[in-house]
Amino acid sequence: MTARLESLTQQRLEKLAKLRSRGVDPYPRRYQRSHTAQQAAALFQESEGKGGSLPPVSVAGRIMTHRFMGKAAFLDIRDGSGKIQGYFRVDQIGEAKYELLKELDIGDFVGVTGSLFRTHTGEITVKATDFVLLSKSLLPLPEKWHGLVDVEKRYRQRYLDLIANPEVKSTFLARSKLVSGLRRLLDERGFVEVETPILQDMAGGASARPFITHHLALDRDLYLRIATELHLKRLIIGGFDKVYEIGRVFRNEGIDFKHNPEFTTMESYEAYADYNDVMQMVETLVSSLAQQVLGSHQGKWGEQTIDFTPPWPRITLRDAIKKYSGIDFEDCPDESSLREAMARINLVAPDLRGRGKLIDKLLSAHVEPQLVQPTFLLDYPVEMSPLAKRKPDDPRLVERFEAFAGGMEIANAFTELNDPVDQRQRFEDQARLRKELGDEEAEVADDDFLEAMEYGMPPTGGLGMGIDRLVMLFTNQSSIREVVLFPQLKSRNKEE
């Protein structure tokens, strides 16, 4: 801590000692408040028209600003519901109490009792008859006018960000609303919410590198899940016809404005449904959520407006790539011919191996950024989708779609592969990718899952949605760090 900050804290510690010496407990146990700031204001507004007198109220919160004027003072007090002003006069609370008031600082918590009135300037205010210190603060809050701007500090000390920047709090309230709304919508549709293991023997269900941890008693490495898919499908096999999980998954990849190493997904699986059913569900869910969170089917996205009203346009992956890059990947049946075609449009990816990865590259480079309005891309090459069922008329493609909006992928879904013989073959193909092309993200074979499928799995439509990105879309935030309360940052400690 710097010398200067220490002296500020020292001042506050001295005030604290002074308060204690006058018999004040700076950290009392509880406070009986009668109203939140918002409730108190509402109470006053309701009674205002009718006349008559109101009983006194007790409110509590953090002192945000104060204006002392000799023998009277105004304090702005903020609680979780909002802000209310307190008015303190020597002749109302007495000399002794008024002296104590002067020992309070911005940042302290207080409880204030008094009657509600409106000041000359029109602000609803508690005229204090008494107050009590609820908690003394020792560190100064960020400045009231400019707030807290330093991005690093905002993320590392999110509590200060929440205190200083009200719009940050509203972003996370929107997130909470979205998640609870999603849960309610799924419950209403008869989906059962479940929880599956985060610590796993092997991390499957997606292409990504996992985090490794170690179990001491078992003396073996375990992986943090990269998806909930394979366990949820086991539950479909076990007889849950509609299941979902909203949960954290972990991927050991780079960190940037779209990626946090831990993020939240919603995956759902519905027996007897296919990807067409799921597509309809996605557009219905997202547009209802927009209605619930934004109060409209439309949302601002930078300079643009995104309209979530269903139905969303549906275009095959092949046509989309053809449209935005000019390349028809059907004309390039193997990796080298596709690589050549891509080189002709100056898209080189020397680090990528395999035709599937190259198609994915075309998608992310040329198509994805164009898809601002909600759009479904369908029918992906089988080599990109080892867990999806093939198209009946074209075994090179699978019944898979991804939903895009705001230039980001927000959902990924398919008719689930339920043919155990084909699934085993696909795992083997993935193992070959891993071995021959060094693709560390290739799907790992999960024999236990295969065995489950061999007992018989009904036709199933599965879905994965990125909750963080949905929140970004709904709150018009361009960085995932703005929708994750405590995003991952490098350690500030210099020790290795």
Next chain:
RNA sequence: GGGCCGGUAGCUCAGUGGUAGAGCACCUGACUUUUAAUCAGGGUGUCCGGGGUCCGAAUCCCCGCCGGCUCACCA
């Protein structure tokens, strides 16, 4: 991981080689309806860290740490 930009008071920022600054916050005093209260006075600092150049470095050079943007990879 690469490139670019940034790190100065508690907060927000100015300061391109010559005595470290402003506003807010804080401290002292005045003020009984203020609200970015006002008025008078007070600057409280590891200029991110470590080296180097120079008579002299917040400023120039090198190395490192942290962050932002961007590219690569991923969702």
